[in-house]
Amino acid sequence: MPTYSDRTNDIVDVCLLAGKIILESGGETYRVEDTMMRIAASFGIPRSHSYVTPTGIIFSIDKKNSTQFIRISERSTDLQKVAMVNSISRRISKGELTLEEAYEQLKEVEAQKFAYPLWLQVIASAIGSGCFAVMLGGWNNFLPSLLSGGAGFYCFEMVHRLVKIRFFAEFFASFVAGGLALLMMMAGLGTDLGKMMIGSVMPLVPGLAITNAVRDLMAGHLIAGLSRGAEAFLTAFAIGTGIALILSIR
């Protein structure tokens, strides 16, 4: 095989790896396409085509190579990785990185673990929930919302690891958070059940899916935007059902 084609293959590999990391870490679909095309262009391939949906990437280079496809099955939220790939792509565009260096750095980013450990995230969501409950309804909702918010988020992470069905994990987590809020209300800890429940399910709210859906739709990626919107809607539905179940038990 001639070296020319080898290099093209390597460029495609770098592009796909960058796209894969962004998509798996919760970046927008249009950012994936944009990044891949920019990387390809700065390595001397001005015309590349990509079709990105939240579940897969199709990437092809004009007439020189076979089209490649990769499947994205697991998506999580790690915006640090998105930012890092973004800065790597910027450096490639400036010509600061060779092909091999870029590939090495992307591999490094891909292998990196989550920036914050789980316990810190649980504490963050607990205090965040407490703050929201206070913002909506006063200080006597702080402690119960803190406890149920943290427990709900921990539950979400654990169930999500156990069963790989995101929506079930969200449903279960909001069920637990709502149930705990109700129990603490019965124990006389808080005053306003509604505010406590809203605060404690806040960490589960699909904020990223909403913003991504809007940005994708605006960029003209209708299918990606709609599927992100469906994701956000299903998440909201799962949370709502969990809370409704608790309310109906009461």
Next chain:
Amino acid sequence: MIVQQLLLSFIASALFGMIFNIPKKLLINSGFVGMVGWTVYFFLAEHHLNNVMATFVAAFFVAMLSNLFARLYKTPATIFSVSGIIPLVPGGTAFEAMRHVVLNDYNAAISLAAKAFMISGAIAMGLIFSEVFNQLIKRWRS
């Protein structure tokens, strides 16, 4: 009162940024974006502006500030807007809608759900308007 709201929304937004794994040095900024969004919403809602309108204006501010920070720090704008819009999400209205569904009061439930839906739409429109605004500025500059 307003100081407490400012402080709490700042802390809450920064902490929610942690859940999304926002880079450490940008947590303060994302907290600030969330604080501005919530303050705008709170101020307008206190002055009896319609919830939908207040959310729209707040989301617009959130997105504008996110784009500004994104250009300043050379990172994706989502990093800032994601924790910024969380306080605006219509949790209360959605909760009330759910409560009425459980109580079999579907008339009230549907009108509340429609309101929650409108508020979510206002968030989306706020983001869109700021994007349009940005493109206009870009075109005007070049």
